[in-house]
Amino acid sequence: MIRSVVRGFGAALPKRVVTNREMEDIVDTSDDWIVQRTGIRQRYIAGEGETTSSLGDAAARAALDNAGLTVADIDLIICATSTPDNTFPATAVKIQNMLGMSHGFAFDVQAVCTGFVYAVTTADAYIRGGLAKRVLVIGAETFSRILDWNDRTTCVLFGDGAGALILEGVESKGTTDDRGILAASLRSDGAHRDKLYVDGGPSSTGTVGKLRMEGREVFKHAVGMITDVIQAVFDSTGTTPDQLDWLVPHQANRRIIDASAKKLDIPPEKVVITVDLHGNTSAASIPLAIATAASDGRIKEGDLVMLEAMGGGFTWGAVLLRW
Numbered sequence: 001m002i003r004s005v006v007r008g009f010g011a012a013l014p015k016r017v018v019t020n021r022e023m024e025d026i027v028d029t030s031d032d033w034i035v036q037r038t039g040i041r042q043r044y045i046a047g048e049g050e051t052t053s054s055l056g057d058a059a060a061r062a063a064l065d066n067a068g069l070t071v072a073d074i075d076l077i078i079c080a081t082s083t084p085d086n087t088f089p090a091t092a093v094k095i096q097n098m099l100g101m102s103h104g105f106a107f108d109v110q111a112v113c114t115g116f117v118y119a120v121t122t123a124d125a126y127i128r129g130g131l132a133k134r135v136l137v138i139g140a141e142t143f144s145r146i147l148d149w150n151d152r153t154t155c156v157l158f159g160d161g162a163g164a165l166i167l168e169g170v171e172s173k174g175t176t177d178d179r180g181i182l183a184a185s186l187r188s189d190g191a192h193r194d195k196l197y198v199d200g201g202p203s204s205t206g207t208v209g210k211l212r213m214e215g216r217e218v219f220k221h222a223v224g225m226i227t228d229v230i231q232a233v234f235d236s237t238g239t240t241p242d243q244l245d246w247l248v249p250h251q252a253n254r255r256i257i258d259a260s261a262k263k264l265d266i267p268p269e270k271v272v273i274t275v276d277l278h279g280n281t282s283a284a285s286i287p288l289a290i291a292t293a294a295s296d297g298r299i300k301e302g303d304l305v306m307l308e309a310m311g312g313g314f315t316w317g318a319v320l321l322r323w
C-alpha cells in the first residue's frame, strides 16, 4: 500500500517577539498570570509586510530546502489557515505563485486550531487516492490581526507564525512499522460554535471581525475531546501510549497539554512543548512544534509520533505517523 511519508519540514516566525512583560503595557495583565494559566512566556507578532502568505511562503521554502526538493517536485499545496490574506483567492494559491509554481493545484483548509491535522489527513487521502505524489502541507496564521487588543482574556493567548511539511507517497508493507501516516481520527461538532468564534465574516457582517472565546468552556471540553481521538487512533492501529516516542500537541495551553498527556499515561519527557515560545498560533502550532523538535534532533527517523489538536467549531483530531 501507499503511505504518506514526511520528506521535509520547515518553519517561519515574524521578526518581532512580544514578551508577557510587554503585554502588561497593552492590557491589565501580568507575566505571572499568563505563565500560571497558560505556560506562555512570549509570542511573535507579524509586522508591516508580514502576512499569512509571506510566513507560509518562508516555511514552505525551508521545508523544500530540508527535503532537498524544488517546487517542480510538488503536485499539490494545502494551506491550513483561519487568517487568510484575503477572503479569496486561497492563501495556498498565493503561496503557490510566490514559490514560482504554475503547475499542479492548491487550496486552503479551514478548521481553526485543528487545521493542520485536517490538512495532513487531506494530503494523505490525495496521496493514497493517487491524485498527488508529493504534497506541501502548510499551517500559517496571523491571529494578531483578528484579536481584540483590548480584551485581556484573549489577546495574551495567541501569536503568529507558519510551519510546513512535505509528504510523499511511498510503497509500503502496510504494517505499523512502516514510515508515514498510519491512522487519523477527525471530529467536529458545530453545536459548540459560539464558544470560540470570530464575530464577523463576508456573508454575515461584511467585516473581518474579532476573535471571541469562552475560555472556561473551551477548557472544559478540550481534554476529553483530545484524549478521545488519540485513543481512537491507538485503537485503530493496535498501538499503545508506551510505544509512542513523541506527542506533538496543538500548543494552546500548557495545562490542557499536561492534563491530556497525564490522562493517556504519556510521560512529560515525550511531549513537545513550544507554547512558552510561540503562544497559540492555531493551525501553525503543530508544524512549528514539529520543526522545533525535528531540527534539534529529538524527533528521529523511525519514531512514532502523535499529532493532536482541538479548536473552534469545535473541531478536533489526531494523526499517528512514523517519522
Ligand code: ACO
Pocket (backbone or CB within 6 Å): 028, 029, 030, 033, 034, 037, 038, 113, 152, 153, 154, 156, 157, 196, 213, 214, 215, 216, 217, 218, 219, 222, 250, 251, 252, 253, 280, 310, 311, 312
Ligand atoms: N490577565 C489577568 N487576569 C485575567 C486575564 C489576563 N490576561 N484574563 C482573565 N483574567 C481574570 C478574569 O477576569 C478573572 O477575574 P475575576 O476572577 O476577577 O473575574 C480571572 O482572571 C479568572 O478568569 P478565568 O477565565 O476563570 O481564568 P481561567 O483559569 O479559566 O484561565 C484561560 C483562562 C487561560 C483562557 C483558560 O480558560 C483556558 O486556557 N481556556 C482554554 C482556552 C484556549 O486555550 N483557547 C485556545 C483556542 S482553543 C484551542 O486552541 C484548544
